[in-house]
Amino acid sequence: MLISTKGRYALRVLIDMAEHNGTGYIKLMDIAQRQEISEKYLESIVKELVRNNIVTGLRGKGGGYRLSKEPDDIIVGDVLRLMEGGLAPVVCLENSGKTCPRVAECRTLEFWRGLDDVIRQYIDRYTVADLMRTEENGNDYII
């Protein structure tokens, strides 16, 4: 399993917010109930989204969260990289500043780079608005 609950839940929260993107702020408790995810756990996820200005929070009565941008301006790849702390398929491609000592003789790096490209291209093609629309397709197959 390549993507953890953090990335998956974050997307679900953003879609939920986009769908209830009406007047004011949305309480996290409401999202938690609709999505059937622990509110406390969602807090730690939303905190990350707030810090990166994908979502805006307002405390106090009538407070809650709302999207900081339009759904079609939120790129899925950005959200996933943020929540997962990068999505490089191998350590060698995490730009940690240090070069792998075996890079000259490495026979697999090229392959990993290609995989990284393929993943990046796919996840950066989708926005939160795109995910909302998948509903229409009626994806009620058995997994």
Added chain:
Amino acid sequence: MLISTKGRYALRVLIDMAEHNGTGYIKLMDIAQRQEISEKYLESIVKELVRNNIVTGLRGKGGGYRLSKEPDDIIVGDVLRLMEGGLAPVVCLENSGKTCPRVAECRTLEFWRGLDDVIRQYIDRYTVADLMRTEENGNDYII
């Protein structure tokens, strides 16, 4: 980082075996030294490759390992799925027999399926023979 050392090391071992695919069997100690990986750790990886008939072992003096098939018959995707225990991007796509209760209302499943496809298509396009050839390209860039 999506792929662990098990998957990465397994590929390096297979490439190493393919490159030294001469007369007889190759000692794991030799591979370990060339690849600068602990021999004991490699054992646990190669054991998995033996069990799945990708590699054949022979014990005793003059023993070692060799590929069970030709390098271009070993698909990288098969090796990775084996070593990583599946490569589904999310739990929902691991065919564990049970259906997600939220499948009907899930807005992200379609997206994850697409990601799974893209990854699968890429890694199943490569064989160990392909990886050997990347040497010629001279991939001496800085990461």
Added chain:
DNA sequence: TATCAACATACCATTATAATAGGAAATAGG
């Protein structure tokens, strides 16, 4: 000013990762 909800911090149980250690079994060369 009471209430509500975000924000902050700390803690915790379980699992995965990346090994290491020690010995048993088999094979081939002498």
Added chain:
DNA sequence: CCTATTTCCTATTATAATGGTATGTTGATA
């Protein structure tokens, strides 16, 4: 047949990540 060699097999372990839970503080507003 014996012995060195090398795979094979079964633990054990340290560290980190995952997936939470608990408690309390701050700030907005009705």
